[in-house]
Amino acid sequence: MEVDKVEFKIIKPKIADIPNMRNLVLKEVQNGVILDRSEDEIANTIRSYKIIKNANDEIIAFSALYIYSMILGEIRSLIVKEDFRRKGLASLLINALIEDAKELGLKEILVLTYRREVFEKLDFKEIDKAKIPNHKIWADCIKCKRFPICDEIALIKTL
Template sequence: MQFEIIKPTLAHIPQMREIVSIEVRNGIILERSEDEMANAIRSYQLAVADSGEIAGFCALYIYSTSLAEIRSLVVREDYRGEGLGSKLVQRAIDEGKELGVKEILTLTYRASLFQRLGFAIIEKSFLPNHKIWADCIKCKHFPICDEIALIKTF
């Protein structure tokens, strides 16, 4: 099966929310409202199957001129094992490099995926405070975070 990585439109948001809903219910990914997703629509990358169906997506969130985060990485269960997670993350890395960020961080339960792409595990204490107070505080696991923090430096 072939997949194309594209930038989404606002019309993709309902299907994106449906795809991520299982991971949100399981506490793997933070829920984003339609308005939050619309506001950040330019940060997303979609993997689209030949059928036109969204197979997965992720976002590159910019914190500052030097730091970004890969977030909301999800691949539909029926499309897993096709390397889409790696392709989406690599596209986000490439975009971060093009924009000129110096570091990209992520919080994940799948550290090996990111390590294969050159990320190194770091202590969560190195995360910016605004990450914790803007995002982490919304998590059902807060303050007992069991995700792994990783960073890639250019």
């Protein structure tokens, strides 16, 4: 079942949304699926996030486009509330972030994920993790519960 776009809105979050964002992602952080980001980290990068709110003004999904260089960005922290999964919201968010990346002039978008199928249907292609820039590995991956044994799949999309 595809999402009825009228019921949902993709918007930029406000600082006041950060506690609700952290609450939404908490279970996946505890499971080691998504890296924990402090309130201050989210606040520092708040402009890179997009959230989806439902008709009740509840945050039901979010993600961010992090910029590494003039060429490369990364989609990170993609989460959809369990009750709203498999309705196309992840694809809506990913496509919105792809549009942001294109507007900025990025050439590629990277993602590390356990849900490769979500990205593959949007033309992301698997790459060897050895091709991921070192500053990505050391800046983020070292914070992961699973580091240094990474079992995420790296995918990239050329824009």
